[in-house]
Amino acid sequence: MNYKKYFPIFKKQPNLHYLDSGATALKPQVVIDKMVEYYTDYSANIHRGLYPISERATEEYELAREKVAKFINAKMEEIIFTSGTTDSINLVARAMGLKKDDEVVVEIEAHHSNFVVWQQLGKIVFEITKNTKILAITHVSNVLGQINDIKSIIEQARKINPEIVVVVDGAQAVAHMPVDVTDLDCDFYAFSGHKMYGPTGVGVLYTKAKRQLEMEPAKFGGGMIKTVSTSESTWANGPEKFEAGTPPIAEVIGLGEAIDFINEIGFEEIQKHEKELTEYLLEKIGEINWIKILGSRENKLGLVAMYSDDPKMGTSHDIADILGRDFNVCVRAGHHCAMPLHTKFGIETGTVRASLGIYNTREDIDELIKGLSKTWMIFTKK
Amino acid sequence: MDDLYKEIILDHYQNPNHRGKLIDGIEAGEVNMSCGDSLKISVKIEEDKIVDAKFDGGGCAISMAAVDMLLDKVIGMKLTDVKKMSGAEIEEIMGVELTPSRKKCAYLGLEVLKKIEI
Numbered sequence: 078m079n080y081k082k083y084f085p086i087f088k089k090q091p092n093l094h095y096l097d098s099g100a101t102a103l104k105p106q107v108v109i110d111k112m113v114e115y116y117t118d119y120s121a122n123i124h125r126g127l128y129p130i131s132e133r134a135t136e137e138y139e140l141a142r143e144k145v146a147k148f149i150n151a152k153m154e155e156i157i158f159t160s161g162t163t164d165s166i167n168l169v170a171r172a173m174g175l176k177k178d179d180e181v182v183v184e185i186e187a188h189h190s191n192f193v194v195w196q197q198l199g200k201i202v203f204e205i206t207k208n209t210k211i212l213a214i215t216h217v218s219n220v221l222g223q224i225n226d227i228k229s230i231i232e233q234a235r236k237i238n239p240e241i242v243v244v245v246d247g248a249q250a251v252a253h254m255p256v257d258v259t260d261l262d263c264d265f266y267a268f269s270g271h272k273m274y275g276p277t278g279v280g281v282l283y284t285k286a287k288r289q290l291e292m293e294p295a296k297f298g299g300g301m302i303k304t305v306s307t308s309e310s311t312w313a314n315g316p317e318k319f320e321a322g323t324p325p326i327a328e329v330i331g332l333g334e335a336i337d338f339i340n341e342i343g344f345e346e347i348q349k350h351e352k353e354l355t356e357y358l359l360e361k362i363g364e365i366n367w368i369k370i371l372g373s374r375e376n377k378l379g380l381v382a383m384y385s386d387d388p389k390m391g392t393s394h395d396i397a398d399i400l401g402r403d404f405n406v407c408v409r410a411g412h413h414c415a416m417p418l419h420t421k422f423g424i425e426t427g428t429v430r431a432s433l434g435i436y437n438t439r440e441d442i443d444e445l446i447k448g449l450s451k452t453w454m455i456f457t458k459k
Numbered sequence: 460m461d462d463l464y465k466e467i468i469l470d471h472y473q474n475p476n477h478r479g480k481l482i483d484g485i486e487a488g489e490v491n492m493s494c495g496d497s498l499k500i501s502v503k504i505e506e507d508k509i510v511d512a513k514f515d516g517g518g519c520a521i522s523m524a525a526v527d528m529l530l531d532k533v534i535g536m537k538l539t540d541v542k543k544m545s546g547a548e549i550e551e552i553m554g555v556e557l558t559p560s561r562k563k564c565a566y567l568g569l570e571v572l573k574k575i576e577i
């Protein structure tokens with residue numbers, strides 16, 4: 078099945094070979110239309126207006142919350158809208174009142190957004206003990222592409238420390254596999270709209286109801302209060318307490334539509350399509366002897382980081398430049414916001430990452446392989 | 460033949476003239492985080508003039524070729540004149556026009572030289 082027809086960018090650029098969905102996914106027409114519809118038909122602010130278009134905006138906004146909740150098997154009140162994964166994780170750190178000597182267990186493979194914030198506001202460690210306050214883990218690594226068995230990691234962690242607060246970075250998971258936060262039994266689950274065919278500027282923080290009660294607001298202003306007097310203020314109940322100010326309304330509504338888009342195709346089909354392509358990608362890259370793959374080939378989503386350890390073959394930056402310029406193959410070069418991981422593997426100049434989305438075809442991978450052959454020709458002066 | 464990865468650029472990248480470190484040179488360094496280039500340059504200066512220079516580090520072909528070609532040019536020049544050089548001159552030396560993201564790579568060597576303090 079070719080899903081390119083749902084994505085208008087391919088009408089303008091039929092030869093675009095987009096292999097950077099790990100950075101951000103392309104947008105289907107239905108998501109764009111849904112946002113345009115908000116701006117053209119009912120672009121009012123939410124929650125405050127008593128007139129029809131504001132009522133409609135509020136309904137659509139809350140409907141999106143309901144869609145997100147169903148999508149990850151949570152309750153509606155447990156869904157907080159943020160500006161993205163980074164914002165979601167920062168919110169956890171601040172709202173949980175993290176202190177400099179609070180121990181946070183992090184992973185070497187973490188994206189900087191699930192690493193630097195803990196390093197700055199808490200004390201990072203690599204082993205769970207009774208003193209650990211927070212466990213910050215990654216559902217799917219944005220460099221290795223591996224699906225981590227976080228359910229058993231969480232179970233193990235709770236055995237050592239029942240009070241541990243588990244924060245999951247799900248940015249690379251949600252568009253590619255079904256996620257059930259209730260089954261995972263995590264306290265927080267963060268992801269971004271733009272990596273799941275939705276708009277930029279909106280993200281989600283799932284907060285287990287019990288934890289939400291422990292959280293203090295991290296931002297103050299309109300929309301998050303119950304009462305305000307000159308001497309004190311009280312906070313709204315539920316997710317609103319953490320959504321100060323006018324939220325990204327169009328983006329939230331667009332995200333709701335992106336979820337409908339995913340559901341309509343269905344994870345069964347998404348996984349089948351992407352798995353087939355991932356196998357093809359791994360097979361083709363495996364045939365190139367100067368390219369190596371970071372991490373294992375097992376349990377991998379469609380995300381592959383590669384590098385060459387021949388010092389005469391250029392770095393990730395050179396390879397990505399040639400792929401982009403000559404083949405319109407879009408891949409990412411560098412550390413992919415995971416410097417500690419690259420340092421661990423001793424690949425200081427980064428890797429080339431190809432990542433798949435529902436719109437990719439074998440032809441996109443063939444073009445990537447052609448580009449890699451050309452890179453080889455250039456650097457070997459053939 | 461590729462427009463950017465010309466023979467001469469590849470030669471400087473793969474067989475540089477100035478790789479290494481000067482034992483009693485003055486040193487400066489910089490990193491280009493967007494792609495993982497890291498560069499150190501050591502220079503020997505006599506009467507305001509650069510009499511020798513070497514670079515060390517790792518990075519993409521463009522940044523490494525650019526610094527090697529730049530050092531070819533600046534050895535024999537006054538440091539004060541080198542510090543007046545512009546990015547456009549790097550592209551001239553290399554004989555290529557660069558996209559904004561590759562300018563960052565190619566200009567890295569000059570940036571480091573500008574940090575050298577006598």
Ligand SMILES: Cc1ncc(COP(=O)(O)O)c(C=O)c1O
Nearest residue numbers: 161162163188190219248249269
């Ligand atoms: C695993 C992972 N975590 C977090 C992020 C950060 O997402 P955002 O930039 O949308 O906040 C990304 C995306 O770059 C990611 O891949």
